[in-house]
Structure formats: structure tokens, C-alpha cells
Amino acid sequence: MSTQTAPADTALACWQQSLLAALWAPTHDEALDQLARPGVAHRDFTMRGIAAYRSHAAAQALRSLGAAYPAVAHLVGQENFEALSRLLWRERPPQGGDLAQWGSALAAQIEKLPELVADLPFLADVARVEWALHSMATLGDAQAEPASFTLLVHEDPAKLWLDLAPGTACFSSAWPVVTLIEAQRSTPSQQAHASETARVWRSGWRPRLCKAQPGEPAFLRAVQEGKSLGAALARAPGFDFSAWLAPAVQEGLLLRVVSSPARHA
Amino acid sequence: MLRQPLSAAPGLCEAAGVGIGWRHPHYGDLLETLPSLAFLEVHSENFFGAGGAALAVLEQGRAHYPVSLHGVGLGLGSVGGVDPRHLEQLALLVARIEPCLVSDHVCFTHGVLPGPATTVHTGDLLPLPFSRAALDVLCRNVQVVQDRLRRQLLVENLSAYVQCPGNEMTEVEFLHELARRSGCRLLLDINNLYVNARNAALRGELPDPQAAVRHTLDMLDPALVGEIHLAGHTDVHEGGVHLVIDDHGQRVCEEVWALYARAREQWGAIPTLIEWDTGLPPLAVLLDEAARAAAVANRAVQTA
Numbered sequence: 001m002s003t004q005t006a007p008a009d010t011a012l013a014c015w016q017q018s019l020l021a022a023l024w025a026p027t028h029d030e031a032l033d034q035l036a037r038p039g040v041a042h043r044d045f046t047m048r049g050i051a052a053y054r055s056h057a058a059a060q061a062l063r064s065l066g067a068a069y070p071a072v073a074h075l076v077g078q079e080n081f082e083a084l085s086r087l088l089w090r091e092r093p094p095q096g097g098d099l100a101q102w103g104s105a106l107a108a109q110i111e112k113l114p115e116l117v118a119d120l121p122f123l124a125d126v127a128r129v130e131w132a133l134h135s136m137a138t139l140g141d142a143q144a145e146p147a148s149f150t151l152l153v154h155e156d157p158a159k160l161w162l163d164l165a166p167g168t169a170c171f172s173s174a175w176p177v178v179t180l181i182e183a184q185r186s187t188p189s190q191q192a193h194a195s196e197t198a199r200v201w202r203s204g205w206r207p208r209l210c211k212a213q214p215g216e217p218a219f220l221r222a223v224q225e226g227k228s229l230g231a232a233l234a235r236a237p238g239f240d241f242s243a244w245l246a247p248a249v250q251e252g253l254l255l256r257v258v259s260s261p262a263r264h265a
Numbered sequence: 266m267l268r269q270p271l272s273a274a275p276g277l278c279e280a281a282g283v284g285i286g287w288r289h290p291h292y293g294d295l296l297e298t299l300p301s302l303a304f305l306e307v308h309s310e311n312f313f314g315a316g317g318a319a320l321a322v323l324e325q326g327r328a329h330y331p332v333s334l335h336g337v338g339l340g341l342g343s344v345g346g347v348d349p350r351h352l353e354q355l356a357l358l359v360a361r362i363e364p365c366l367v368s369d370h371v372c373f374t375h376g377v378l379p380g381p382a383t384t385v386h387t388g389d390l391l392p393l394p395f396s397r398a399a400l401d402v403l404c405r406n407v408q409v410v411q412d413r414l415r416r417q418l419l420v421e422n423l424s425a426y427v428q429c430p431g432n433e434m435t436e437v438e439f440l441h442e443l444a445r446r447s448g449c450r451l452l453l454d455i456n457n458l459y460v461n462a463r464n465a466a467l468r469g470e471l472p473d474p475q476a477a478v479r480h481t482l483d484m485l486d487p488a489l490v491g492e493i494h495l496a497g498h499t500d501v502h503e504g505g506v507h508l509v510i511d512d513h514g515q516r517v518c519e520e521v522w523a524l525y526a527r528a529r530e531q532w533g534a535i536p537t538l539i540e541w542d543t544g545l546p547p548l549a550v551l552l553d554e555a556a557r558a559a560a561v562a563n564r565a566v567q568t569a
Contacts, residue, residue, distance in 0.1 A: 011431055012398040013344045016376045019391055019427070024378055035427060042428065042468050048506040049426030053389060060388040093385040097338020097351045097374060098313045102388075138314020141321075166316070205318035 022050050023057055024090060058082075061089035064099045068134035069106060071181045072127050075120055084109070100138070104131055122175030129171050129181060132200045133207040136167025141205075145256035149249060152257055158230035162223050163255045165201040170217035172197040178211045203252030215239030226261060283558045284333065285551045286513075286540045292322050294548040299329055302555060304365055306333040306538050312362075313354040323362065331365035333492070333538070334358060338386065340374030341406045341420060342393040345384075348375065352413050359414055366492055366536065368419035368452045369410075371403065371443070392425035395432045395439040400446070407447040419491045420444075421452035424460040424498075424511035437484040450491035455482075455524050456511060456540075460498050463509045475520050479527060487532035495525055495558060496540040513542035517554060522561065529565035537562065 022034035031054060036046040065085040066073055073081040088109050094102035107127040110116055116123060142165065151160055171177065174195045181198075199212040199220070215238035222232035233241055248254040282303025287295060295305075305326055312323050326332060336355065339347055359367060372390040377383065393399040403420075411418050422440060434442070440451055458481055462474035471477050497515025501508050517525075517539070529535070539554040 009344045009398050009402055012394070012396065012402060013376075015394065015429060015431070016344055016373050016391070017379055020376050020385060020387065021379050023387060023389075024385065044504075044506050045464070045468050045508070046427050048504060048508050051503075052426045052501075052508065052510060053391070056389055057387065064388075093378075093383065094388060095375075095384050095386055096348060097336075097340065097386050097388070098310045098354070099386075099388045100311070100313075138317040138319070141316035205321065 019053075023053055024093065026090065028054065057089065058086055060099060061085040064094075065103050065106065067100070068103050069127060069130045071130055071184045072106070072123060074184050075123060075126065075180070076116070080116075101135070104135070106131065122173065122177060122180060125171065125173040125175055125177045126180050129173075129177050129198045129200060129209065132167065132169055132171065133181075133209060136200065136202045136207050137205075139166040139202065142166055142255055144249075144252060144254075146249070148256040148258065149254075151259055152229075152245070155259060156230070157233060158228050159259055160229040161226070161258050161261055162229055162232075163258065164220065164223060165203060165253050165255055167207065168199075168201040168220060168224070168253065170197055170199050170212050170220055172217060178209060181209060199253075201251075201253045208251065213240065213244055216244065219244075228261070229257075281534045281536050283537045283539065283555045283562065284330075285555050286335075286538060286542065287326060288542065288545055289319075290545050291548045291551070292326075296322070296325055296329075298548070300548075300552050302330060302552075304331040304333055304536065304538075306335050306366075306540075309334040309336040309355055309358055309367075310338045312358055320361075327362055332362050333366035333368065333536075334362065334364040336367070336369035337390065338374055338388075339369040339406070339410060340372065340386075341369055341410070342371060342399055342403050343373040343375050343406070344402055345376055347406045347409055348386075352410060355410075356413055359416070366419055367414060367416060368421055368492065370421045370423055371440070372423050390423055392423055392427065392429050394429035395434050395436055397433055398431075400439060400442055403443055404447045407443070407449050411448065417491075418447075418449045419452040420449050421454050421494065422457050424454070424457040426464070426508065426510070435484075437481055441486060441489065444486075444489040451485075451489050452492045452494060453485070453490050453528075454494035454496070455528065456494065456496045456498060456517065456521050458482075459518075459521050459524065460509050460511045463498075467507050467509070475524065478524050482524065482528050482531070487535075490532065490535055493525065493528065493535050493537045494540055495521060495537060495554070496542075513540050514544045516550070517557075522557070525558065526561045526565065529562050533565075534562070 018034045022031040025031035031050050032047055035050060036043050040046055062082055062085045088106055091109060092105040107124040110124040110127055176194060176196045178196045178198045197212040197217055198209060199216060200209050215236040219232050219236035219239045222235040284302050284304035284306055287305040287307050307323060312320050314320060338351060370390050373393060375386040378385055407418055444451055458478045459474060462471055462477040465471045466474045495517045496513045497517055499510050499512045499514060501510050537558050539551055539558060541551055
């Protein structure tokens with residue numbers, strides 16, 4: 001956004017900057033220093049008004065972040081999550097008016113908190129996967145073309161390209177990130193301690209999550225880089241395409257197959 | 266320089282009844298029951314994505330009702346100008362939904378923090394002084410938005426909890442000048458007027474809040490008013506201070522209903538919205554409030 005200010009607007013700019021400074025002041029007392037110094041008319045009302053705006057900001061931060069990170073909230077507990085949302089709001093404030101898009105920096109913020117990392121070393125990875133799930137919800141829609149899958153039967157894989165669902169990505173982690181996130185939705189059948197690679201994608205309108213197959217991250221990355229099916233398979237030697245294909249179609253991960261890179265989405 | 270009035274919004278006539286704010290908890294109920302309403306109003310920013318479930322639901326709603334796009338993030342009074350990315354997203358949504366009304370607020374929302382010069386968006390509606398400088402900024406930004414959208418914008422008066430320094434005119438003079446210079450129309454939130462008047466009374470500045478709002482309504486040029494908002498508010502007692510908060514979390518109070526009746530008697534048909542944003546009750550409660558607003562409007566027509 002533009003930040004240029006015309007000279008005639010100086011007093012107005014000062015007012016706006018003072019109120020912004022009050023909202024982002026680390027403590028309520030510092031906020032009052034901006035706008036409610038002793039001697040200001042109706043100081044008690046001004047103090048209460050600033051508190052109302054600051055409370056609203058804290059509630060906005062918590063609501064926005066809570067919508068994006070339910071597993072992180074569950075893992076750290078309500079009180080810690082509130083503190084985390086206030087910290088992120090202060091350290092990495094929203095820069096646009098669509099607050100649903102604010103909060104992508106949570107994983108990086110978590111990694112700057114040594115105590116939290118020591119207690120919950122998997123938390124930043126969980127946050128990365130949850131942000132991917134959250135942000136894919138508003139991506140452009142894409143329709144599957146089931147008839148195109150017949151190309152896989154007859155055509156040379158070197159001359160075929162795959163279109164994947166919106167939001168498709170893989171996240172490798174030393175921690176059981178998929179199990180940890182799914183535990184918010186259902187009770188896991190067993191406690192997992194192994195490392196996991198998460199695959200996320202949007203099936204229709206629904207963000208989905210599962211454990212990736214061996215070799216799948218390299219395969220999907222190559223597909224998304226525009227490689228042909230044959231070239232993508234060559235990039236992922238341990239990947240079992242035949243086992244992957246049917247579920248990928250059924251779960252809306254693979255949307256269509258095309259025989260020309262120009263038609264590749 | 267005065268702006269030429271822009272063309273009327275498509276669908277404005279059919280929307281000249283009572284609508285409700287359509288929020289997430291009521292998406293399913295409303296689409297299943299399709300109650301009789303003149304229009305639905307949604308917050309534009311909740312539908313800024315290129316696709317997804319929320320936008321699909323909005324398109325389903327649009328298939329049955331005129332839709333008003335009410336923004337909370339443009340920051341028309343922000344000295345740094347309107348965020349071009351935000352405006353482009355709004356323009357895409359307007360093209361897709363073809364709303365009956367497009368509106369935002371007399372406020373600032375974003376700016377640069379002192380110190381390391383961080384640009385921030387507050388996610389809140391922050392007050393402006395009724396000054397010539399604020400008017401210049403608002404008119405400039407409203408014109409940018411109207412030029413991009415190629416349609417008229419409605420701009421809503423604000424409830425405020427801190428007093429801005431540097432007022433140079435009354436709120437009515439400020440709003441009139443804004444509409445006349447920019448070519449926008451006004452979205453008059455009667456509850457916001459009443460909340461501000463109640464808080465002024467609590468500060469000892471006014472003897473009678475309702476009389477103060479009546480005076481404001483009498484002074485307003487009805488030709489400039491394109492929509493009315495009605496909502497509830499909450500009295501908060503904290504730290505020895507009594508403050509009225511415009512939380513959109515209650516039924517409309519009796520005083521605001523009386524003020525609305527007066528406005529309708531004087532002004533005639535104007536699209537009216539029941540807003541409810543926090544602690545949402547069942548849809549039936551909003552429909553009950555909408556029915557009451559429609560009854561007030563009908564009585565006003567019979568009286569006229």
C-alpha cells in the first residue's frame with residue numbers, strides 16, 4: 001500500500017500514527033502514553049476506549065489464528081495460544097485487510113521461542129502444515145476430467161502431463177505431523193513417534209491431509225515443475241505410481257491428464 | 266469540485282426493503298429455508314479468495330437474493346491511501362457477485378507504525394476527526410474506489426471510543442460534504458449515532474442522547490442516504506468507567522427503533538439492514554428483528 005502523505009495531512013497522519021502506536025504498544029501503560037497522558041480531557045474514558053480497541057485487536061488475533069491453527073491451539077493449550085496470538089500480532093502484524101490471510105509467519109515465530117521449541121519440538125512443523133491447509137481453502141476451484149485418465153492406458157508417459165488439485169504440497173518432518181493434526185479430528189489408533197511426510201491437497205472444497213508415500217514428494221514436485229509423467233517418475237525412483245493412481249483419482253488429488261505441456265495447468 | 270452522481274447500483278430498487286447480515290453460522294439455515302428478505306449483506310473481505318466453499322455459498326445466496334457487499338478493510342480515511350491489492354480483490358468480487366450495494370466506513374484501518382516503519386492493518390474501524398484534512402483524504406480514496414469499481418460507494422458513519430483532536434465541523438456537515446464532493450452516498454448506522462451520543466452523555470457532554478440523534482437525523486439530507494443499518498450494543502462497566510460498545514451482539518434497543526421510525530417517516534423507503542456479528546442467535550431472531558423493521562417501515566408509509 002502507498003505510504004506517501006501530503007503535507008496538509010500531517011496532523012491527521014500524526015493522529016493515525018498515535019492511535020496505531022497505542023494499539024501496538026507492548027503494555028497498556030505504554031498505550032496510554034500515546035493518547036491519554038495526564039491532563040487530557042476525559043482521560044478515564046480515553047483510557048477505557050483505548051482498552052476497548054486493544055481488546056478487540058487481541059480478539060481478532062485469536063479468532064484469525066484459531067481458525068487457521070486448531071491443532072497448534074490444542075497442543076499448546078488455550079492460555080498459551082492466546083499469548084502466541086498476541087505475540088504474533090505484535091511482532092508480525094497484519095499488512096492487509098483480509099485477516100484470514102494473516103498468520104503465515106506463526107511457524108517462524110514459534111522457532112524463535114526456545115522454551116516452546118524445547119517443550120513441543122514438532123509445533124513449528126505442525127503449524128506449517130496447518131497453514132497450508134488453511135490457505136488452500138480459498139484457492140481457485142478446479143474441476144476433475146475423468147475422461148482424460150484413459151490417456152494413461154495408451155500414451156507414452158514421456159508425452160503426458162498431470163494436473164493436480166489446488167494446494168497440493170508435501171511437508172517432510174522429523175515428527176509425526178499428520179498424526180498430531182489428525183488427533184484433533186479423531187482419536188489416533190496408536191501413538192506414533194516416527195517421522196512423517198504430510199501430503200496436503202484440496203478435494204473439491206475440502207482441505208485434505210494424509211501421509212505421503214515414499215518418493216511422492218519428489219514426484220509431485222516434478223509434476224508441479226512442469227515435468228512430464230515420465231520425467232517425474234524418473235525423479236522419484238522409489239515411488240509406486242500404480243499404487244498411487246487409484247486413490248489419487250478417488251480422493252481428488254489427480255484432476256486430469258493432458259498430452260500437451262501447453263495444456264498443463 | 267463536486268463529483269457528478271454515479272449511476273445507481275444495479276438491483277437497488279428491489280433491495281429497498283429489509284435485509285440481514287448473513288454470517289457463517291446461518292449459511293445453511295438460510296439456504297434451506299429461503300426466508301422472505303429484500304437482500305443479504307456480507308462482509309466483502311470474507312469472500313476475497315479466488316474460489317472455495319465460502320465463495321460458492323455466497324453464489325448460492327446470490328442466486329436467491331440481492332447481495333450487498335459491506336467492507337470493513339478498505340480504510341477510506343487512511344492517509345496512506347487505499348491498498349491497491351485490497352481494491353483489486355474487491356473489484357473481482359463485485360464483478361463476480363454483481364451486488365446491489367457496495368459499502369465501507371468513515372474510518373482509517375491501516376498505516377505505518379512509528380519506529381521501524383512497519384505497515385500494519387488493524388482489522389478495526391478507527392475514528393477520524395471531522396476535519397478538512399480528513400475529508401480530503403476520504404474524498405480522494407472514495408474516488409479511487411469508485412473509479413475502479415465504476416459504481417457508487419456507500420460510506421457508513423462510525424461508532425468511536427476515543428475522541429479525535431481537531432474537529433472542524435459537525436458530523437452531519439462532514440458526511441454531507443463527503444457525499445457531495447465524492448459522489449458517494451451515506452450508509453447511516455442509527456445505532457452508531459446512538460452509541461456515540463450515549464457515550465458523550467456518559468462523559469457529561471450531552472443531556473439527552475436520543476434528542477441528540479433526533480437532531481442529527483433532522484439535519485441529514487435524506488437524498489444522500491442510501492442505506493440504514495440497525496444493530497444492538499452493550500453497556501460495559503469496567504475500571505470505574507461506563508462505556509457503550511457497538512458490538513452488534515444484541516437486539517436493537519427501543520430508543521434506536523424509535524429513531525428508525527422517525528427516519529422512515531421523514532425519509533421514505535431506504536434499504537435497511539439488521540446487523541448481528543457477535544454471539545449470533547438462531548436465524549429466527551434476526552428474521553424477527555427484520556420483520557419488526559419492515560413493520561416500522563410499513564407504518565411509516567401509512568402515516569405519510
